[in-house]
Amino acid sequence: MIYLEVASRIERLIEKKSLRVGDRLPSLRALSREQNISLSTAFQSYYHLESKGLIEARPQSGYYVKFSPTDTFDEPNCCKPAREALPVSVDEMVSSVYYNLRSPKLLSFALSAPDSSLLPVAKLKKSVIHALNHAPDSCLGYEHIQGNVHLRKQIARLSFNWGGTLSEEDVVVTAGCMEAISFCLKAITKPGDAVATESPTFYGIFQVMESLGLKVVEVPAHPQSGVDLNYLASAIKKFKIKACVFVPNFNNPMGSCMPDENKKQLVEMLAGYEVPLIEDDIYGEMFFGKSRPRTCKTFDKSGLVLQCGSFSKSLAPGHRIGWAVPGRFIGKMLSLKRMSNVATNTLSQTAVAHFLQNGRYELHLRNLRKALHTQSLLYTEAMTRYFPDDTRITRPQGGFALWVEMAKTADGYKLHKQALRHNIGIAPGQIFSSQGQFYNYFRMSYGLPFSAKVDHGLKTLGELIEKQRDKPTARR
Amino acid sequence: MIYLEVASRIERLIEKKSLRVGDRLPSLRALSREQNISLSTAFQSYYHLESKGLIEARPQSGYYVKFSPTDTFDEPNCCKPAREALPVSVDEMVSSVYYNLRSPKLLSFALSAPDSSLLPVAKLKKSVIHALNHAPDSCLGYEHIQGNVHLRKQIARLSFNWGGTLSEEDVVVTAGCMEAISFCLKAITKPGDAVATESPTFYGIFQVMESLGLKVVEVPAHPQSGVDLNYLASAIKKFKIKACVFVPNFNNPMGSCMPDENKKQLVEMLAGYEVPLIEDDIYGEMFFGKSRPRTCKTFDKSGLVLQCGSFSKSLAPGHRIGWAVPGRFIGKMLSLKRMSNVATNTLSQTAVAHFLQNGRYELHLRNLRKALHTQSLLYTEAMTRYFPDDTRITRPQGGFALWVEMAKTADGYKLHKQALRHNIGIAPGQIFSSQGQFYNYFRMSYGLPFSAKVDHGLKTLGELIEKQRDKPTARR
Numbered sequence: 001m002i003y004l005e006v007a008s009r010i011e012r013l014i015e016k017k018s019l020r021v022g023d024r025l026p027s028l029r030a031l032s033r034e035q036n037i038s039l040s041t042a043f044q045s046y047y048h049l050e051s052k053g054l055i056e057a058r059p060q061s062g063y064y065v066k067f068s069p070t071d072t073f074d075e076p077n078c079c080k081p082a083r084e085a086l087p088v089s090v091d092e093m094v095s096s097v098y099y100n101l102r103s104p105k106l107l108s109f110a111l112s113a114p115d116s117s118l119l120p121v122a123k124l125k126k127s128v129i130h131a132l133n134h135a136p137d138s139c140l141g142y143e144h145i146q147g148n149v150h151l152r153k154q155i156a157r158l159s160f161n162w163g164g165t166l167s168e169e170d171v172v173v174t175a176g177c178m179e180a181i182s183f184c185l186k187a188i189t190k191p192g193d194a195v196a197t198e199s200p201t202f203y204g205i206f207q208v209m210e211s212l213g214l215k216v217v218e219v220p221a222h223p224q225s226g227v228d229l230n231y232l233a234s235a236i237k238k239f240k241i242k243a244c245v246f247v248p249n250f251n252n253p254m255g256s257c258m259p260d261e262n263k264k265q266l267v268e269m270l271a272g273y274e275v276p277l278i279e280d281d282i283y284g285e286m287f288f289g290k291s292r293p294r295t296c297k298t299f300d301k302s303g304l305v306l307q308c309g310s311f312s313k314s315l316a317p318g319h320r321i322g323w324a325v326p327g328r329f330i331g332k333m334l335s336l337k338r339m340s341n342v343a344t345n346t347l348s349q350t351a352v353a354h355f356l357q358n359g360r361y362e363l364h365l366r367n368l369r370k371a372l373h374t375q376s377l378l379y380t381e382a383m384t385r386y387f388p389d390d391t392r393i394t395r396p397q398g399g400f401a402l403w404v405e406m407a408k409t410a411d412g413y414k415l416h417k418q419a420l421r422h423n424i425g426i427a428p429g430q431i432f433s434s435q436g437q438f439y440n441y442f443r444m445s446y447g448l449p450f451s452a453k454v455d456h457g458l459k460t461l462g463e464l465i466e467k468q469r470d471k472p473t474a475r476r
Numbered sequence: 477m478i479y480l481e482v483a484s485r486i487e488r489l490i491e492k493k494s495l496r497v498g499d500r501l502p503s504l505r506a507l508s509r510e511q512n513i514s515l516s517t518a519f520q521s522y523y524h525l526e527s528k529g530l531i532e533a534r535p536q537s538g539y540y541v542k543f544s545p546t547d548t549f550d551e552p553n554c555c556k557p558a559r560e561a562l563p564v565s566v567d568e569m570v571s572s573v574y575y576n577l578r579s580p581k582l583l584s585f586a587l588s589a590p591d592s593s594l595l596p597v598a599k600l601k602k603s604v605i606h607a608l609n610h611a612p613d614s615c616l617g618y619e620h621i622q623g624n625v626h627l628r629k630q631i632a633r634l635s636f637n638w639g640g641t642l643s644e645e646d647v648v649v650t651a652g653c654m655e656a657i658s659f660c661l662k663a664i665t666k667p668g669d670a671v672a673t674e675s676p677t678f679y680g681i682f683q684v685m686e687s688l689g690l691k692v693v694e695v696p697a698h699p700q701s702g703v704d705l706n707y708l709a710s711a712i713k714k715f716k717i718k719a720c721v722f723v724p725n726f727n728n729p730m731g732s733c734m735p736d737e738n739k740k741q742l743v744e745m746l747a748g749y750e751v752p753l754i755e756d757d758i759y760g761e762m763f764f765g766k767s768r769p770r771t772c773k774t775f776d777k778s779g780l781v782l783q784c785g786s787f788s789k790s791l792a793p794g795h796r797i798g799w800a801v802p803g804r805f806i807g808k809m810l811s812l813k814r815m816s817n818v819a820t821n822t823l824s825q826t827a828v829a830h831f832l833q834n835g836r837y838e839l840h841l842r843n844l845r846k847a848l849h850t851q852s853l854l855y856t857e858a859m860t861r862y863f864p865d866d867t868r869i870t871r872p873q874g875g876f877a878l879w880v881e882m883a884k885t886a887d888g889y890k891l892h893k894q895a896l897r898h899n900i901g902i903a904p905g906q907i908f909s910s911q912g913q914f915y916n917y918f919r920m921s922y923g924l925p926f927s928a929k930v931d932h933g934l935k936t937l938g939e940l941i942e943k944q945r946d947k948p949t950a951r952r
Contacts, residue, residue, distance in 0.1 A: 091811050116613040125614045128823070129605065137592040138601045142793045175651055175796075179817040186687075191667065204818075211662075211815040317618045318822030320651075335567055339687040341655040342680075345821045346794030347604070 003044035006035055010045070014054055014068045021071060025055060025063040053378040053450075067381040069395060075223045076254075076392040076405035079437045081231050085194035085215040085239045088434045090206040097416060097431060103423070107457045108448065110425035112202075112252050112400045113317055115448045118371050120364045124316055124355055131350035139347035145338050147173025147323070148346070151353035154361075155309070155323050162284065163298040172324045172333055173344050177282045177310035180324040181245065182208045183340075184306040187332040188276045189214055193242040196235060198227055200403070200432035200441070202252040205245050205280070209434075216434050217241055223394045223403070226251055226258035229265060236273050243276050249293050250283035253403040253432055253443035255376075255396020257287075260294045267299040276304045276329070282313055282322075283399040285365055288373040293398075303328030311352055313400065314365060319348040371449070372400065378450035379458070386462030388469060402444040410468045412442040418464050424457050479520035482511055486521070490530055490544045497547060501531060501539040529854040529926075543857040545871060551699045552730075552868040552881035555913045557707050561670035561691040561715045564910045566682040573892060573907060579899075583933045584924065586901035588678075588728050588876045589793055591924045594847050596840045600792055600831055607826035615823035621814050623649025623799070624822070627829035630837075631785075631799050638760065639774040648800045648809055649820050653758045653786035656800040657721065658684045659816075660782040663808040664752045665690055669718040672711060674703055676879070676908035676917070678728040681721050681756070685910075692910050693717055699870045699879070702727055702734035705741060712749050719752050725769050726759035729879040729908055729919035731852075731872020733763075736770045743775040752780045752805070758789055758798075759875040761841050764849040769874075779804030787828055789876065790841060795824040847925070848876065854926035855934070862938030864945060878920040886944045888918040894940050900933050 013019045026034060031042040046063055049055045056066040098110070132138045146152065152168035159166040174180040181204075189195060191213030197205055199218035209216055217239045220228045226248055235241060248258040248266075258266070270277050279296045287293060297307040306329060310322035321344065326333040337343075355361060376396055383393060383402070392405040406412070412428035419426050429441025448454060489495045502510060507518040522539050525531045532542040574586070608614045622628065628644035635642040650656040657680075665671060667689030673681055675694030685692055693715045696704045702724055711717060724734040724742075734742070746753050755772045763769060773783040782805060786798030797820065802809040813819075831837060852872055859869060859878070868881040882888070888904035895902050905917025924930060 091815060095811065095814065113618075116616055119613070119616055121614050121616055124616065125608050128608060128614075132601050132604060137595070137794075138597050138604075140592055140595055140597055140600065140792050140794050142589075175817045175821075178815075182816050204815075207815040211812060316616050318616050318819075320817065320819065320821050335571065336687060338571065339567060339654075339680075339683040340658050341651045341796065343794075343796065345651075345796050345824055348821055348823065 002037055003041045003048060006037065006041070006045040007048045010049060011054060014065055015070050017068065017070070019065050021065050021068055023065045025065065027062055052374045053381045067377070067384070069377055069380065072380055072384040073387070073391045073393045075394055076403055076441065078220045078222055078228075079199045079218070079433070081220050082199070082218045082235070082435065085217045086435060088206050088210040088214065088216050090203055090431055090434055091210050094203050094207060094431050097428060106423050106425050107453060108425040109444045109446075109457070110427045111447065112443070112445045113313055113447050114368065114372070114400070117449060118368055118447070119315065120360065123360055123364075124351065127355040128347065128351040130354050131347055135350050139350050141346060143343045143346040143349055145334055145343050147171065147344060148349035148353055150357065151321075151349045154353055154356035161292045162295045164295070166325060170325050170330070172326060172330065172337060173349060174322045174324060174337070175320040175341065175344050176312050177280065177308050177322040178204050178208065180308035180310070180322045181205065181278060181280060182211070183333050183336045184278045184308060184324055184326055184329070185209065185212055185214070185243065185245065186336055187326065187329045188243050188306070194239045196232060196241045196244040198246055198251055199435075200253055200429070200438055202247060202280070203431040206434050218433060218435055218437070221251065221254065221256065223254050223256050225262060226256045227262075227266065229262060229269065232266075233269060236275060241275060243278065244270065245278040245280065246296075247280040247283070248296055249281055250286060250397060250399030252283065252399060253401045253427070254394050255399045255401055255403070256394070257293055257397040263294060263296045264299045267296050267305060271302045271304055274304070276306060279305055279307045281307055281309050284309070285314055286369060286372055286400070287398040288369065288376070289397060297325060300327065314368060315355070315361065316348075316352065319352060320345065321348055321352050372446070375446040375450055376402070379444065379446040379454070382450075382455050382458045383444075383462070386459045388462070388466055391465070400445050400447045402446060404442050404444055406440045406442075406465055407469055408440055410440045410465060412439060415442060415464060415468065419461060422460050422464070424460060426461070478513055479517045479524060482513065482517070483521040483524045486525060487530060490541055491546050493544065493546070495541050497541050497544055499541045501541065503538055528850045529857045543853070543860075545853055545856065548856050548860040548869065549863070550868045551870055552879055552917065554696045554698055554704075555675045555694070555909070557696050558675070558694045558711070558911065561693045562911060564682050564686040564690065564692050566679055566907055566910055567686050570679050570683060570907050573904060582899050582901050583929060584901040585920045585922075585933070586903045587923065588919070588921045589789055589923050590844065590848070590876070593925060594844055594923070595791065596836065599836055599840075600827065603831040604823065604827040606830050607823055611826050615826050617822060619819045619822040619825055621810060621819050623647065623820060624825035624829055626833065627797075627825045630829055630832035637768045638771045640771070642801060646801050646806070648802060648806065648813060649825060650798045650800060650813070651796040651817065651820050652788050653756065653784050653798040654680050654684065656784035656786070656798045657681065657754060657756060658687070659809050659812045660754045660784060660800055660802055660805070661685065661688055661690070661719065661721065662812055663802065663805045664719050664782070670715045672708060672717045672720040674722055674727055675911075676729055676905070676914055678723060678756070679907040682910050694909060694911055694913070697727060697730065697732065699730050699732050701738060702732045703738075703742065705738060705745065708742075709745060712751060717751060719754065720746065721754040721756065722772075723756040723759070724772055725757055726762060726873060726875030728759065728875060729877045729903070730870050731875045731877055731879070732870070733769055733873040739770060739772045740775045743772050743781060747778045747780055750780070752782060755781055755783045757783055757785045760785070761790055762845060762848055762876070763874040764845065764852070765873060773801060776803065790844060791831070791837065792824070792828065795828065796821065797824055797828050848922070851922040851926055852878070855920065855922040855930070858926075858931050858934045859920075859938070862935045864938070864942055867941070876921050876923045878922060880918050880920055882916045882918075882941055883945055884916055886916045886941060888915060891918060891940060891944065895937060898936050898940070900937060902937070
């Protein structure tokens with residue numbers, strides 16, 4: 001698409017400050033002439049940049065640069081490395097945080113998931129009805145333990161996007177990504193083992209570890225490039241790490257993306273130590289760049305990478321369809337599945353398979369990526385306006401979340417409680433560490449399309465953060 | 477229904493041998509006069525008994541007793557009590573048995589589940605479509621961790637049938653009964669603990685125990701009355717039993733039903749020792765008698781009974797909807813659910829709730845019970861004809877299965893392999909014990925409606941058993 005190509009070149013000029021906020025852009029006629037494009041394509045380019053919040057049209061005057069994605073707060077700081085492997089207990093706090101986050105009145109920035117307006121509700125419904133009408137017994141019977149074979153084929157085909165060559169025999173369908181991670185971790189560890197995670201990382205990973213009685217070693221992760229590989233190498237020996245659980249692509253909460261070179265290095269290093277890696281790739285398809293990043297599985301030669309994914313973030317949260325590609329641990333994984341809930345929902349598997357078979361997924365993903373990228377910029381722009389100057393936020397390269405660092409005197413959990421009184425939900429930083437780090441952080445999901453209500457919510461949040469600065473709390 | 481009342485009185489006369497096989501029954505006219513019922517009601521009564529295989533119409537001659545449910549083999553023997561608490565490892569054998577049991581060509585007597593022809597396929601489909609059309613976002617969003625509130629209300633209402641007074645707050649929805657048992661067991665034990673089961677019992681219970689690293693103490697169970705309470709009392713002290721997992725109503729594979737008085741005694745005894753009981757009540761609604769038996773939960777005053785159930789056997793196996801009523805352990809149970817797969821399928825929960833709200837479940841269950849009772853009698857009658865004289869089989873009071881004891885020289889696992897070559901699936905006795913008992917037993921499910929094909933399959937099975945007698949195998 002020419003208009004996108006032109007728009008993205010203008011975007012890069014804005015990012016590099018060649019065009020600064022307030023600068024006037026060429027007129028539509030000038031743009032059309034200079035770039036040798038039609039007037040309507042020129043208009044589409046500006047319209048696209050406008051919808052992303054980067055430029056604005058001023059009546060009778062033309063187009064002006066409104067916001068630069070780099071013209072915002074600094075990025076958050078890295079955390080301190082772990083001093084010991086510790087047992088996990090975050091579930092109680094996670095549970096207390098999410099207990100009140102279900103009210104429909106709530107403006108929720110707390111769930112790292114797409115708003116349903118971004119999902120293909122009507123088309124997926126068609127696929128469910130197709131499954132009801134065409135599958136034997138309207139999908140009433142048990143599905144295979146390993147999962148619907150058509151669905152596994154489609155999941156295997158998705159591997160082409162990240163340079164993989166999976167077959168349906170490599171894939172095990174699960175009830176969501178959490179279940180996949182849970183079975184994978186159980187397959188490769190025993191209670192008391194030390195497992196490495198990124199810091200910060202998704203609280204669900206800590207919950208699974210807590211339920212399996214594992215100890216955690218938090219590895220500092222950079223907001224742009226992810227896991228600190230040097231620290232990891234030393235930690236493996238020091239803490240006798242038995243497995244790693246990482247989210248290399250668009251880590252939740254930071255949106256960081258481990259460079260492909262680092263992925264290769266990580267996989268080779270772990271193979272040397274014979275340490276398995278669980279790769280949570282749930283956000284891999286939600287990239288804002290030109291193409292889907294590779295995965296660690298791409299570089300896996302020894303079968304030690306257990307990749308997990310899901311349609312929960314990209315298509316259908318409530319259908320609970322995820323999967324694992326457990327490499328050399330597939331036998332153990334199937335046995336755990338059989339021993340815990342036998343098989344995954346037949347109807348949902350059949351419907352999702354049908355949706356993918358018809359090429360609807362790729363089309364939907366293209367729209368979803370565009371919407372999420374736009375939302376991430378609009379949220380960032382508003383937060384830059386409303387939040388105190390010493391705020392730091394990430395510049396996510398994909399996914400659903402912004403990771404916000406406040407002044408050292410602020411408290412994320414307290415902010416969560418105050419925001420709740422204003423019907424605003426956020427996820428306090430405390431639940432993204434098992435070692436009490438990130439007390440002055442919080443995660444903002446931009447899964448909800450930007451609107452006046454969202455803008456007002458961000459303004460309120462900014463005011464609450466400002467108030468915390470006036471009355472610094474005692475450190476917890 | 478008058479015709480059922482008359483038919484069931486005749487059935488009891490046949491069972492008590494007041495009417496013997498070959499005896500002529502009163503003519504329709506005589507029955508109508510004697511019982512003061514219409515001719516058509518008299519016909520309905522005989523038609524009902526005929527469909528159950530108990531009487532037959534001989535042309536130009538009238539109705540004759542064809543088969544008495546008591547006129548069959550003796551019941552199987554009880555097993556030996558456990559001498560020690562042992563770790564479990566049945567999964568490998570279960571997996572090898574079920575690996576080949578999925579072929580559509582197979583005449584399957586191996587799955588303890590209803591054939592899809594006995595399920596309300598069309599009506600449940602309507603409920604799914606209703607959910608798609610009426611629920612927000614066609615059920616794409618995450619459901620509450622505890623489960624859909626309307627579904628929990630309906631499950632709570634079902635408790636009225638067994639003398640319970642549950643509310644929706646007591647119920648946790650799970651992905652099938654296995655998951656409910658798995659979370660309940662995990663909530664109340666730690667690896668290495670000794671847990672009591674019935675012997676024989678459902679292999680899935682052993683699989684869950686194996687995955688949790690538990691030890692099993694098998695308690696002898698009687699084909700009519702279930703668990704031997706005296707032995708259990710001594711075993712609790714001797715083996716330091718930390719929990720029990722029993723199937724008091726229509727135990728799989730025996731179809732036994734623990735008398736309500738025993739249930740009460742069991743619950744009181746366990747309360748005295750502070751030992752929790754997981755009650756798998758998955759077959760409770762599939763009774764052949766006049767009314768639904770009570771459950772152990774009925775008599776639970778201390779919250780130590782964790783009841784588990786499911787719609788997998790009665791309504792929709794593939795939808796994977798089960799539940800737990802975990803008593804005082806509900807907090808821990810919810811936490812385990814949250815930490816493993818977050819929530820259960822939204823669409824299936826909404827659809828099943830709708831099906832129940834419309835009173836369709838009770839109606840369907842009435843038909844299902846009748847069909848299963850009839851099938852159990854027809855299978856028994858055919859097996860009586862085809863199986864060797866020293867066979868012993870149970871007389872199930874509900875559920876889906878007959879438990880068959882062969883001569884001491886026979887081998888269930890070998891029979892399973894031989895039957896497979898004839899495209900017949902059975903479940904060998906070996907997988908119903910973790911202590912190598914029941915090698916000369918197998919489980920026959922009568923979930924498939926009786927037909928000429930079933931009759932022929934049973935004949936073939938009889939011949940295979942007969943052959944094993946000629947060439948006794950070495951004891952494994």
